[in-house]
Amino acid sequence: MPESRFHWSSSAIFARLKPALRGALAGIGCALLVPQAATAQTLRIAMTASDIPTTTGMPNNGFEGMRFLGYPVFESLVLWDLTTTDRLAPLRPGLAERWEQSPDDPKTWIFHLRRGVTFHDGTAFDADAVIWNLERYFNKDAPQFEPPAAGIVRARAPITTGYRKLDAMTVAITTASPASYYPYMAALILLSSPASFEKAGRDWAKVGLVGSAGTGPFRIGSVAPRERVELIRNDGYWDTAKKARLEKVVLQPIPEANARLAALRTGQVDWIEVPPADGIPSLKQAGFAIVTGSYPHVWPWFYSIGATNSPFKDVRVRQALNYCIDRAGIVELLNGTAEPAVGWLKASDPDFGKPVNRYGFDPAKGKALLAQAGYSAQKPLSFKVMISTSGSGQMSPLPMNEFLQANLKEACGVNVEFVVSEWQVLLNNMRALPDAPALNGSLSLNISSPSSDVAVMARYFAAAGAPPNGFNFAQWKDDAFEAAFAKLAATTDPKVVAEQTAIAHERLVDNPPWLYIVHDLNPRAMSGKVKGFVSPQSWFVDLTLVTMQ
Known part of the structure; x- marks a missing residue:
């Protein structure tokens, strides 16, 4: 490349x-x-x-x-209510009329299917069709297994471990651990007609x-x-x-x-x-x-912490870059169609928490942190970033990345090179292992990402979501994050979920796995x-x- x-x-x-x-x-x-x-x-x-x-x-x-x-x-068991603008889009019943955690096993979700639905080809939608699709995604030995689709679904619903038909219109799906947020993952598993295959x-x-x-x-x-x-x-x-x-x-x-x-x-x-x-x-x-x-979206660079000799193993380097970038300049470049990102969530989000670091354009602080980590004008920080020319949520990636390249050089003496790829290639590399040849030496990926719910947080940041299991490209692991996430996953109490989400998000800011740049305005x-x-x-x-x- x-x-x-x-x-x-x-x-x-x-x-x-x-x-x-x-x-x-x-x-x-x-x-x-x-x-x-x-x-x-x-x-x-x-x-x-x-x-x-x-x-x-x-x-x-x-x-x-x-x-x-x-x-x-194509639809899923759970759908989104996309008719309002005053709040994050909530879930609504889709091909399942209702669902609940099993009273006997919190790792099992029961989905009661909608009756009277047919596929576009006239065949019936029922439990057999649901199981056929789950086999397509999760059983590599099934005749209908589709590797590219399976890779997408497994990364979006990585905790799915089992499924079974209970009767003609009821299915059970099992997860690796109790997960109150699983319906958000189920919403991303689309179902199609077995007859088409x-x-x-x-x-x-x-x-x-x-x-x-x-x-x-x-x-x-x-x-x-x-x-x-x-x-x-x-x-x-x-x-x-x-x-x-x-x-x-x-x-x-x-x-x-x-x-x-x-x-x-x-x-x-x-x-x-x-x-x-x-x-x-x-x-x-x-x-x-x-x-x-406004919508739940962030435009970042993912750090590769797990790569051999990666400078991003040092949290001071990851924090430094978050102080070195001029987010207001990016917003101006985009004609006001974005707002600065200082975390995975927007600073106005009630679950943002109270992190120690409040990132802003502060080159002096950024250079001081880099110096503590051993980088100076005599030994500048240098790394490659894989970027795309376009793509879903990528906004204007070429001028935006050019701006950041010049900004980091001028503000903090950081040298950035680009590896330019097609969007789908870049997406595939999000699930690459550290030091994979496909990365061409890149130690960061520019991939715009959703920030809509805790299920997304699990996919991108939970240690269990490290590639090839999920989207934790950074190979990031934070014990305080893991503890908070385990508590919110085990409860359905909205207050506890909110409290623990805020604690988890504080760790995403103070121990950043990403360089947070902007939230765009879609x-x-x-x-x-x-x-x-x-x-x-x-x-x-x-x-x-x-x-x-």
Whole structure:
């Protein structure tokens, strides 16, 4: 993978990408020049992904994949309420009408399935279908085992250890330890039709060419890799109150921000994810809607603490960088579509706690900590960071990382090199072991991440979530964090959960496994024709609410 020193322009980085990727992106740009017919109730969305998310029922491309080719088509036992903006999106019943911990065993959750639901192909949703999907993700010897999807699900629900059918409409799922937060993990396990796999000759590659059948408000109509996916309204959707208003949604991967901007301006799409910050004023002047809103998201660099000879084994180095960066400068660069991050949670969050360290732009303090750790002008701290050119929640990764590279050099004498990769490659490396060749010597990863609930906290920071089991890339372990987390996992008392979450978060700040940079405000730009959209405090959106004028 290519590397850089100091400033690269976006075009320079693009020029150094692998030829195959450059060709794919160029093809996408050319496709924008071809007029695309749209019916009155067709919504065309430009994603930040460089390819369409996988269509077999568990999409890749991070939570952007879940946003557009996850929940609109495939559903889980537990869903999100995405209709409000005044609080973090809560859970709601999905393909399970209700659930509870077993009174005999707090490690077991009982899910009572919704009756009368069918997949898009007309086959019945029942306990057998649920078990078939769980076997697909957790049993490597099952005929339907799908390794890429299994890797995603296992990392998002790493404490899942067993499952069984209790009757035709009831299943039990067992976890490694009592976990009051498990429904949040269950919400990320999507379910698709076993018949889709059989129809494709038990070949997941063939399933992906046409798309699997789910139970959601939209079904997959057509798939054109690297170009588009068409979603068609499911007129037989089980939740009659939430049938989609739109007839069709067209998803297009356009990873380059200015190409997305051009597509919106020329009417090729109606909605773009993450407009380029410097284009926002002119979009507003031209009458386009810029939609922003708080949501549970943080844009960090992950430290690799477990790598051989990693400087990040020393907590003073990890703290130092958190004092060395100019977060206000990043916010200004982004035209106000972000806010400074001084922890995994926002400082205004009631669970933020009272950490000793309150990070701000303080180069003197940062350099003092680096000096204590043995780094100086004569022996500067130097390391590589793996970054992407685009991707789910990645905002504007090239200019943002260039800013940080220059900022760290000027403020604290820190030398940063970049290893530039495709978004999905970067995501895969989040589960890499320390010193893995795929990291190309990177000691940090720039991966935007959710901060929505304690289940996410478990995946990213619990010692048990270290790769390959979860997303604790840092290989971080903190005894006080582990103790607090064990207490909140064992209780359903909201007061205790809040108290212990705050204690756990204090450790994330004072013993930081990440460099906390910004929380973004989820910007997207839309044509005035798009109506009814709600920007929830979530990574996901409810497309059933949207209409086209």
